[in-house]
Amino acid sequence: MSRFEAPQSGEKITLKNGELQVPDNPIIPFIEGDGTGPDIWAAAKRVLDAAVEKAYGGKKQIAWYEIFAGEKAYNRFDEWLPEETLNAIREYFVAIKGPLTTPVGGGIRSLNVALRQELDLYVCLRPVRYFNGVPSPVKKPEDVDMVIFRENSEDIYAGVEWQEGTEEVKKLIRFLQEEMGVKKIRFPETSGIGIKPVSREGTERLVRSAIRYALDHGRKSVTLVHKGNIMKFTEGAFKTWGYELAEREFGDQVFTWAQYDRIKEEQGLDAANTAQAQAEAEGKLIVKDSIADAFLQQILTRPKEYDVIATLNLNGDYVSDALAAQVGGIGIAPGANINFDTGHAIFEATHGTAPKYAGMDKVNPGSVILSGVLMLEHLGWQEAADRIYHAMDKTIGQKTVTYDFARLMDGATEVKCSEFADKLIENL
Numbered sequence: 507m508s509r510f511e512a513p514q515s516g517e518k519i520t521l522k523n524g525e526l527q528v529p530d531n532p533i534i535p536f537i538e539g540d541g542t543g544p545d546i547w548a549a550a551k552r553v554l555d556a557a558v559e560k561a562y563g564g565k566k567q568i569a570w571y572e573i574f575a576g577e578k579a580y581n582r583f584d585e586w587l588p589e590e591t592l593n594a595i596r597e598y599f600v601a602i603k604g605p606l607t608t609p610v611g612g613g614i615r616s617l618n619v620a621l622r623q624e625l626d627l628y629v630c631l632r633p634v635r636y637f638n639g640v641p642s643p644v645k646k647p648e649d650v651d652m653v654i655f656r657e658n659s660e661d662i663y664a665g666v667e668w669q670e671g672t673e674e675v676k677k678l679i680r681f682l683q684e685e686m687g688v689k690k691i692r693f694p695e696t697s698g699i700g701i702k703p704v705s706r707e708g709t710e711r712l713v714r715s716a717i718r719y720a721l722d723h724g725r726k727s728v729t730l731v732h733k734g735n736i737m738k739f740t741e742g743a744f745k746t747w748g749y750e751l752a753e754r755e756f757g758d759q760v761f762t763w764a765q766y767d768r769i770k771e772e773q774g775l776d777a778a779n780t781a782q783a784q785a786e787a788e789g790k791l792i793v794k795d796s797i798a799d800a801f802l803q804q805i806l807t808r809p810k811e812y813d814v815i816a817t818l819n820l821n822g823d824y825v826s827d828a829l830a831a832q833v834g835g836i837g838i839a840p841g842a843n844i845n846f847d848t849g850h851a852i853f854e855a856t857h858g859t860a861p862k863y864a865g866m867d868k869v870n871p872g873s874v875i876l877s878g879v880l881m882l883e884h885l886g887w888q889e890a891a892d893r894i895y896h897a898m899d900k901t902i903g904q905k906t907v908t909y910d911f912a913r914l915m916d917g918a919t920e921v922k923c924s925e926f927a928d929k930l931i932e933n934l
């Protein structure tokens with residue numbers, strides 16, 4: 507028996523032939539989140555409901571279903587992530603959440619990561635686009651229009667690690683030294699050890715999703731971002747497997763830099779350049795790669811050259827916040843965790859709980875609101891989504907903004923989190 511109360515009204519979203527079947531009154535589970543979560547979630551819920559009402563005049567409505575994780579779950583049920591929460595998302599397919607706290611250096615492992623892993627939400631999709639009038643540290647923020655596909659189920663986020671000084675880590679280091687011939691652990695007596703699993707399957711399903719998305723949305727390129735020069739058999743393999751998959755599964759629809767290199771090797775530089783130019787002229791999707799450190803400077807200096815980004819879990823985490831900074835910061839950076847095979851998805855902001863602002867009705871709710879917009883688009887409710895995009899542009903254009911933007915804009919009116927939501931609703 508569930509300890510949670512599903513709403514009396516509303517119907518379940520279902521999956522038929524791989525497609526979500528969305529009723530007019532879908533039940534959507536939500537997790538409020540820790541820290542600033544309650545403030546931003548309350549604001550987001552009001553804006554989402556108002557947009558749906560305005561777009562469909564009462565014909566469509568979300569039946570919200572509160573489910574629990576993090577501190578609220580712990581206080582009520584003495585559990586950080588109750589099984590009912592996972593079951594509700596399994597049953598209702600689409601959910602939305604506020605941020606959840608993860609302690610540093612000890613304590614529980616990330617609940618955010620656990621949700622992604624338990625439900626096998628292997629893509630973390632984070633679009634990064636500019637809204638008119640948003641303050642930015644770069645000269646041409648409007649040049650940033652990228653969609654990050656971050657691998658969400660493996661890499662060091664798998665949490666395979668052992669603490670310094672434990673029997674387990676000593677055993678592992680002994681095994682590495684005595685049976686695997688490892689001589690390069692600099693301080694074996696005082697090392698903690700983390701393991702980074704990266705698989706062909708995990709890479710392929712991520713890269714496949716990124717390429718499909720790019721083709722479906724008329725994007726120009728997919729860039730595989732990796733640190734394969736140093737981590738050859740994990741990050742380097744990600745690049746190799748990504749290129750192999752692109753050529754094997756997407757054939758004539760793509761032109762890869764691996765093909766470019768082969769042509770260059772066999773026929774010379776001019777032939778390779780001609781082949782790429784021809785592929786571009788034919789509208790083929792270019793699949794290329796970039797080493798992560800160089801990539802981080804190129805998205806600042808030449809953002810126009812990047813479009814859809816496919817990368818591993820840790821790189822994706824760093825790249826998400828770095829790119830968000832170019833278009834206004836993580837206060838308006840949305841995201842989604844998706845399994846494109848089972849249809850399950852959890853929408854959530856890129857940022858965390860911002861604990862120093864908890865309970866102050868202060869922070870920008872834009873990130874959760876825009877995550878909700880991604881959710882509306884996922885449901886096929888584009889009219890409601892478009893209303894929020896419009897209201898966002900208009901409200902920021904009127905310089906009515908929360909503290910994070912106000913401190914960077916001349917002549918802005920600083921409003922609270924809830925007041926920003928009021929203003930958005932007015933502008934829907």
Ligand SMILES: NC(=O)C1=CN([C@@H]2O[C@H](COP(=O)(O)OP(=O)(O)OC[C@H]3O[C@@H](n4cnc5c(N)ncnc54)[C@H](OP(=O)(O)O)[C@@H]3O)[C@@H](O)[C@H]2O)C=CC1
Pocket residue numbers: 546604605606607608609618836837838854855856857858859860861869870871872873910
């Ligand atoms: N998916 C999730 O639930 C995530 C959870 N976390 C967790 O959150 C906790 C705190 O992490 P922390 O590293 O401080 O990162 P946060 O993303 O929570 O906050 C860092 C800074 O980003 C700015 N910021 C964050 N959210 C907003 C917002 N809505 N509006 C405006 N500015 C915002 C603030 O900047 P400023 O100080 O300049 O005002 C804030 O101090 C940790 O426990 C972490 O593990 C982290 C990331 C994702």
Ligand SMILES: O=C(O)CCC(=O)C(=O)O
Pocket residue numbers: 606607608616617618619823826856858
């Ligand atoms: O789970 C966490 O606490 C942090 C996760 C994170 O930073 C992210 O997914 O972007």
Ligand SMILES: [Mg+2]
Pocket residue numbers: 823824826827856
């Ligand atoms: Mg992060």
